[in-house]
Amino acid sequence: MGNGAIPEVADDELLATYPEVISAYQRACLEIAHSGPGPLDEFTALVGAQLCDLLHLRRHAVYLRGDDGDFHARVYERQDGVNTSIGQQTVHAGDPLHRRVIRTRQPLFIADARNDPRLPASTIERWGLRSMLYVPMTLGEKVVGVIHLDAAEATTELSATALKTAQAFASLCALAVHQAGISARLEQHAHAVDSQKDLLKRLSEIHDELVGSVLDGADLRGTLTLLANLLGNPTVLYSTDLRPVLGVRPGGASIVLTAPGFEMPRGETLGRALDTRAPDQPSILVAPASEGGGHAGGCLLAPLMADKQLIGYLGVLERAEPLTPLAVRAAEQASTAIALQMLIEQRQAESRGQAREDLLGDLLYGERDPDQLERRALLFDLDLRTPHVLLHITRDRPRPSTEERAWLLNRLDPVLGPAGLLHTTTSGGIVLLIPADQDSGPEPAHSITRRVQALLGELPTAGWTTPLALSTVCHHPAQYPDAFADLRSVVTFGRLFGLTHVLTPTNTGLLRLILNGGGPAKANRFARELLQPLEHADPALSSTLRAYLDNQGRIRATARQLAVHENTIRYRLNKIRNLTGCNLENLDGMLNARVAVQITDMQPGR
Known part of the structure; x- marks a missing residue:
């Protein structure tokens, strides 16, 4: 039979093929029921296999329209009742043969594929085509797929009855394929729901552990270590200008933050990416500023916000494998707990600092x-x-x-x-x-x-x-x-x-006393601050000071007056300087000491 339209077939001839069609369809449905629900391509493989057996052909592929508008299929070879996958194939939506089959909703048989200009030479060469059958899978006015069949490298002839039989079988299977697609989507949705429930449950567990750690008084390092252990990934705390501040590995080991791979790139591109994040995208994955000894992979950055102000970033580092959705969501949740912890620690530090400042203020006044x-x-x-x-x-x-x-x-x-x-x-x-x-x-x-x-x-x-x-x-x-x-x-x-x-009360005392006109109270305090430490330390120091002043600062005369060695006088003068800061070797020190002694001598009872 050539490449033209399918001749009319007598009703009795067509009816005679229906038992075979129904039987093939029944076998496909029974195999599906026996194997249970599975991927849609498993079902289409069964459909193609039954049609191959029905028409005594060797290769089949059931093309279904994908989300991109093109048709995709896995190609099988059928031999001795066994399906063997031999490759995958995509047919673009604009393919003229597919467009004709979809428009007419009728089978198309190409007896001499090698000389048909509508078939690409690369396809003929790849699959060794000699003849080709296209059968539309129609559901009402809609074509849900196209079945390709051929006899591999052999040439074959198909009667008009065979083509009508193929069309009848494909139409029966169209509804099943449609229903199988719905079932597959429902199964995927159910699986996604279950996965989402598992994810939310695990997120809730991680959240409870993190919050419990914060409430139990863990510091930032402890919280970062807990998160690293929960995720199995290193975690790093970054400043607002993306400099690493604190990092830990799972198990609590510190990260050498100066190692390559931990510092984030600070540029306009990253800044724009952080500033233009969508509301449903609280984190972004970025590459480190440098590669090497730090870690392999990117870093998930989650902003740390407190009182609507950015106070830093939480980084979760990828290892050999990309971060899982659980790790991403957990890091985003953890950023809230860590930001709260940083805010609490900041408030505590401020409160403690204020308490220290209040203590010193009360002490001074x-x-x-x-x-x-x-x-x-x-x-x-x-x-x-x-x-x-x-x-x-x-x-x-x-x-x-x-x-x-x-x-x-x-x-x-x-x-x-x-x-x-x-x-x-x-x-x-x-x-x-x-x-x-x-x-x-x-x-x-x-x-x-x-x-x-x-x-x-x-x-x-x-x-x-x-x-x-x-x-x-x-x-x-x-x-x-x-x-x-x-x-x-x-x-x-x-x-x-x-x-x-640098000024002290001693090196400015006399001049302040004179210029400020402090009166007796301040004069007495000036003398007391200079002489009292000597009386407390060693009364001999006071007598040495007085003798030294009486002898106009001459060590030998002072030693003779006190009947001690000159080195003893030098030792005592050095001790006076250490206790009072008054250097008796210069005129200022002598003058301060002289005035202090005179003020003391003028006191009643002296």
């Missing part, structure tokens, strides 16, 4: 009972019965901003040590409490003075100014109000005269 202040200080691991000094750093503005204060504290940390960063702001700058040596007298140790002196060159460029002032050393909470009052007087004196070095 003497507004609380000293014993109560001592107990409060212990809450911050601070013992007020150990020696401390106050450092005042001046600011031209009424009060330093948070950023300005943070810069200063970060700069002071390596100079004075973290223990020195208990601070409070004043109208003229900032006051810090700094530990002093255990054997310190009232004058700050020279080591503290030298360390503070090293800051003088940097402060003006950052908006801070001179003078810097150190108080006398305090050993008890009750001493701080007087020390702070003197410190403010020193700062005022230094600013009045434009002094740019």
